[in-house]
Structures are given as structure tokens and as C-alpha cells.
Amino acid sequence: xxxxxxxxxxxxxxxxxxxxxxxxxxxxxxxxxxxxxxxxxxxxxxxxxxxxxxxxxxxxxxxxxxxxxxxxxxxxxxxxxxxxxxxxxxxxxxxxxxxxxxxxxxxxxxxxxxxxxxxxxxxxxxxxxxxxxxxxxxxxxxxxxxxxxxxxxxxxxxxxxxxxxxxxxxxxxxxxxxxxxxxxxxxxxxxxxxxxxxxxxxxxxxxxxxxxxxxxxxxxxxxxxxxxxxxxxxxxxxxxxxxxxxxxxxxxxxxxxxxxxxxxxxxxxxxxxxxxxxxxxxxxxxxxxxxxxxxxxxxxxxxxxxxxxxxxxxxxxxxxxxxxxxxxxxxxxxxxxxxxxxxxxxxxxxxxxxxxxxxxxxxxxxxxxxxxxxxxxxxxxxxxxxxxxxxxxxxxxxxxxxxxxxxxxxxxxxxxxxxxxxxxxxxxxxxxxxxxxxxxxxxxxxxxxxxxxxxxxxxxxxxxxxxxxxxxxxxxxxxxxxxxx
Ligand code: ADP
Numbered sequence: 001x002x003x004x005x006x007x008x009x010x011x012x013x014x015x016x017x018x019x020x021x022x023x024x025x026x027x028x029x030x031x032x033x034x035x036x037x038x039x040x041x042x043x044x045x046x047x048x049x050x051x052x053x054x055x056x057x058x059x060x061x062x063x064x065x066x067x068x069x070x071x072x073x074x075x076x077x078x079x080x081x082x083x084x085x086x087x088x089x090x091x092x093x094x095x096x097x098x099x100x101x102x103x104x105x106x107x108x109x110x111x112x113x114x115x116x117x118x119x120x121x122x123x124x125x126x127x128x129x130x131x132x133x134x135x136x137x138x139x140x141x142x143x144x145x146x147x148x149x150x151x152x153x154x155x156x157x158x159x160x161x162x163x164x165x166x167x168x169x170x171x172x173x174x175x176x177x178x179x180x181x182x183x184x185x186x187x188x189x190x191x192x193x194x195x196x197x198x199x200x201x202x203x204x205x206x207x208x209x210x211x212x213x214x215x216x217x218x219x220x221x222x223x224x225x226x227x228x229x230x231x232x233x234x235x236x237x238x239x240x241x242x243x244x245x246x247x248x249x250x251x252x253x254x255x256x257x258x259x260x261x262x263x264x265x266x267x268x269x270x271x272x273x274x275x276x277x278x279x280x281x282x283x284x285x286x287x288x289x290x291x292x293x294x295x296x297x298x299x300x301x302x303x304x305x306x307x308x309x310x311x312x313x314x315x316x317x318x319x320x321x322x323x324x325x326x327x328x329x330x331x332x333x334x335x336x337x338x339x340x341x342x343x344x345x346x347x348x349x350x351x352x353x354x355x356x357x358x359x360x361x362x363x364x365x366x367x368x369x370x371x372x373x374x375x376x377x378x379x380x381x382x383x384x385x386x387x388x389x390x391x392x393x394x395x396x397x398x399x400x401x402x403x404x405x406x407x408x409x410x411x412x413x414x415x416x417x418x419x420x421x422x423x424x425x426x427x428x429x430x431x432x433x434x435x436x437x438x439x440x441x442x443x444x445x446x447x448x449x450x451x452x453x454x455x456x457x458x459x460x461x462x463x464x465x466x467x468x469x470x471x472x473x474x475x476x477x478x479x480x481x482x483x484x485x
Pocket of ligand 1: 301302303331360363384388
């Protein structure tokens with residue numbers, strides 16, 4: 001039985017359309033929330049993939065003119081998700097990604113495309129669509145940032161509002177001359193409105209007008225209040241610190257389950273760690289490195305960008321070799337970083353393997369076969385790969401930032417004595433400290449009993465959506481009860 005309804009306004013949702021972790025959150029949180037008495041309706045743009053995938057859609061509302069053309073609001077389902085999709089061909093019916101064309105350029109009308117998402121969100125939130133009366137509107141990232149602002153400007157029925165930041169690096173800033181075209185009142189263009197350093201700021205508006213702000217880990221919630229990681233919005237976030245909190249993400253514990261994963265060679269569990277060995281040798285063979293149990297095998301699964309500190313690992317390659325270790329990398333991103341790993345693999349074929357591209361199956365095989373996962377991110381709002389690694393008994397070696405700081409327990413002397421360590425942390429995120437962490441990891445790996453205890457600790461962490469769902473449900477109930485009706 002659910003007693004609270006949340007309208008989740010989001011620009012991507014797994015399994016229909018995904019460019020990153022946001023889609024995973026949008027798709028996995030609703031089913032976990034059902035267990036907490038919260039029903040979620042997810043509002044998404046009607047990209048071709050969404051309209052192809054939505055099951056049993058029925059029209060629930062018509063917009064004669066939604067930012068330049070007619071639109072139809074469809075309600076349907078997919079894999080248990082309750083969906084609203086905005087069928088607006090002039091905005092969303094195009095080949096390419098949700099945000100970029102095939103050449104990687106922003107769609108020129110992204111302001112209108114995501115203002116439309118936000119405005120429809122505000123109208124559904126206000127109760128315009130018969131039969132839907134959300135208690136809470138939950139806006140995700142800049143694409144939904146205007147929804148709390150539109151709600152405020154139009155007045156009338158007000159659900160509680162939550163704005164979640166998945167990555168401060170993306171803020172949705174657009175030319176001030178679009179104010180009227182985006183249906184924003186002239187008086188809203190102030191520092192206490194949608195104005196953001198001379199532009200219209202979608203994320204800024206959401207951060208200002210939402211009742212509550214969340215981000216995807218407590219440490220990132222603190223970091224974004226500092227000038228370095230607040231990315232020009234730290235002052236606003238500090239002024240709203242009393243309504244800002246962090247809730248770490250989970251992973252889908254059914255998809256990432258080493259005891260029942262048909263993408264890996266051998267299933268295993270905390271009590272049958274010896275079965276992991278088959279995954280290690282198969283992974284070594286697949287990457288073309290020496291097949292041996294005698295070498296510590298490091299791995300990385302990542303977007304290859306500055307954020308992820310991938311250049312630090314390239315710089316630390318000599319240390320990997322000096323330790324006698326191996327490294328396998330799966331990633332895609334900046335060509336110079338991709339090229340760096342290919343060059344390293346070519347120079348040290350028995351020890352380093354690199355594959356560029358996006359491959360879900362190989363990602364599972366890496367987590368199941370490596371000894372330790374490297375995540376040297378400069379900043380990391382939450383991070384999912386370290387959670388997958390822990391569940392698969394690969395110890396995460398992480399920079400102590402954002403969600404990495406909150407989800408990995410450093411295996412220092414005290415933690416080992418108390419039996420609580422789940423990985424290795426280092427700080428700051430520099431090549432020198434990464435190298436020191438590699439040495440520390442290698443020293444731990446030399447002690448098989450201690451290492452296996454750490455593996456079991458890591459595997460027994462609850463990294464599912466159960467706990468985050470409890471926290472989101474409590475937050476929704478707070479904002480819903482604070483709204484006068
Ligand atoms: P971000 O969202 O910043 O890219 P996260 O760690 O939050 O980083 O989420 C990344 C997700 O994408 C993880 O589930 C990871 O396994 C997956 N991933 C990243 N790169 C690849 C790749 N090249 N192939 C397969 N999966 C990948």
C-alpha cells in the first residue's frame with residue numbers, strides 16, 4: 001500500500017534511455033520506494049526510444065502549443081515503472097542522444113526542450129492532469145531545474161519540491177534573451193530568481209526554489225559548498241545549507257549479484273571466494289595479459305575524463321609495473337587518455353590490457369576477476385563502480401572524495417584490527433598518493449588471510465537501494481507535510 005505520490009521529473013531513465021548514472025537512479029529508486037509506501041510517477045521527454053519502449057500508452061493531456069508545437073502527454077509503463085512521456089515531435093523526435101546530436105554538439109534548442117520538461121512537470125505537479133495529484137515533485141539535475149520555479153511563479157496548488165544534483169559540473173545556463181520564450185516573468189531575472197551570472201540558470205533556479213536540496217552523498221553535499229567544487233554556485237548552496245543533504249546511491253542488487261550472474265565465468269559468494277580464481281584467469285586471457293594467480297591484478301571501468309583522474313593512473317604506470325602487478329582497463333572518453341592506455345598496453349603486453357568502448361558484460365567480468373578496482377577521481381558525486389566492486393569482492397582503491405569517501409572504509413591498522421575495512425582510500429588525488437595507495441594495496445594482498453577478510457567485509461556491505469529508499473521516503477514525507485494545503 002502506498003500513501004504518498006511523487007512526481008519524478010527526469011531527462012533519462014533506465015531501461016528506456018541512458019547516458020549515465022542518472023538513468024540508473026531514476027529507474028531503480030521507484031521500485032525500492034514502493035516498499036516504503038511511496039508511489040513514483042516518472043515524467044520523461046518522449047525521445048524516440050521512450051515512445052518505442054513505453055507499454056500501453058494512453059493520452060492523458062493535450063498541449064496545443066508546448067514551446068512551438070502541439071504535444072500529447074502519454075501515460076504508460078515499462079518494467080513496473082509508472083511513466084508519463086511528453087510526445088512532442090518538434091522537441092524530441094530526432095536521431096542522436098538526449099542532449100547532443102550525432103556529432104556531439106548540444107541541440108540548439110536545449111533550453112526549450114528542457115524548459116518544456118520542467119513546465120509540464122510543474123503543471124502535473126499543480127494538479128492540471130485529472131487523476132494525478134503528486135504530494136512531492138522531485139526534480140533531477142538541470143534539465144528539471146526550472147520545475148520548482150514554474151510552480152512558484154504560477155501559484156495555486158503547490159506540492160513539496162526536492163531538487164537533486166547528480167553532478168554540479170552540468171548546470172544548464174542559457175542566454176538571458178530567452179527569458180520570455182521560456183515563459184519566465186521579467187521580474188524573475190534577478191539574483192533571487194533565475195538569473196545566474198548574467199545567464200538564465202536552470203540548476204540555479206531549482207536550487208533556489210526547491211523546498212529541499214539533495215545530492216548523491218553526504219561528503220559531496222559538503223564539497224559543493226566550497227568554491228572549488230561548488231562551481232560558482234557554492235554561495236547559494238551555503239545559504240541553503242539547512243535544507244541540503246546527501247543520500248548515497250545504491251546499485252541494482254539483482255543485476256550485480258556474483259552468486260547469480262550469467263555474464264561471468266564462475267559464480268561465487270563470500271563463503272566461496274576460491275571460485276573467483278576462474279574469473280581472474282579468464283579475464284587475464286581475454287585481455288591478453290599473462291594468465292597467473294601470482295600477480296596482483298588491478299582494474300578500471302570508467303569514463304576516461306579529467307574528473308575520473310585517469311591521467312593520474314597513466315602517470316603511475318611505472319609503479320604498477322614495479323610492484324609486479326597487472327592492470328586491465330575498460331573505458332571510453334577523451335582520445336588522449338584512450339591512446340595513453342593503448343600505448344601502455346602495447347609497451348607491456350603481458351602486464352597491461354586496455355579496451356576502449358562501453359561493454360556491460362566486460363564490466364561485470366572485470367569486477368569478478370580483478371583483485372582491486374582503481375577509482376582515482378578528482379571529484380565523485382557518488383560513484384557506482386566502487387559499489388559494484390565491493391559486491392564482487394574486488395577491493396576498491398579510491399580517492400577520498402565525495403561518495404567514494406562515504407562508501408569505502410579504509411583498511412588502516414585500526415580498521416583491520418576491528419575487521420571493518422572494505423578498501424583503500426588516499427588523499428589528495430595526486431599521482432604520488434595514488435602510487436602510495438598502490439603500494440599499500442600490494443602489501444595487503446601479500447597477506448592472503450587479511451585480504452580475504454577485507455573481501456568478505458566488502459561483499460557483505462548493503463549497497464542496494466534499500467537504505468537510500470528509506471532516506472528518500474523520509475525526506476518526501478517531511479516536505480509533503482510542510483506544505484499547507
Ligand atoms: P559516472 O556516472 O560519473 O560515469 P558512476 O561510477 O556513477 O560514474 O557510474 C558509471 C556506471 O557506468 C557504472 O555502472 C559503470 O560500471 C558503468 N561504466 C562506465 N564506463 C563503462 C564502460 N566503458 N563499459 C561498461 N560500463 C561502464
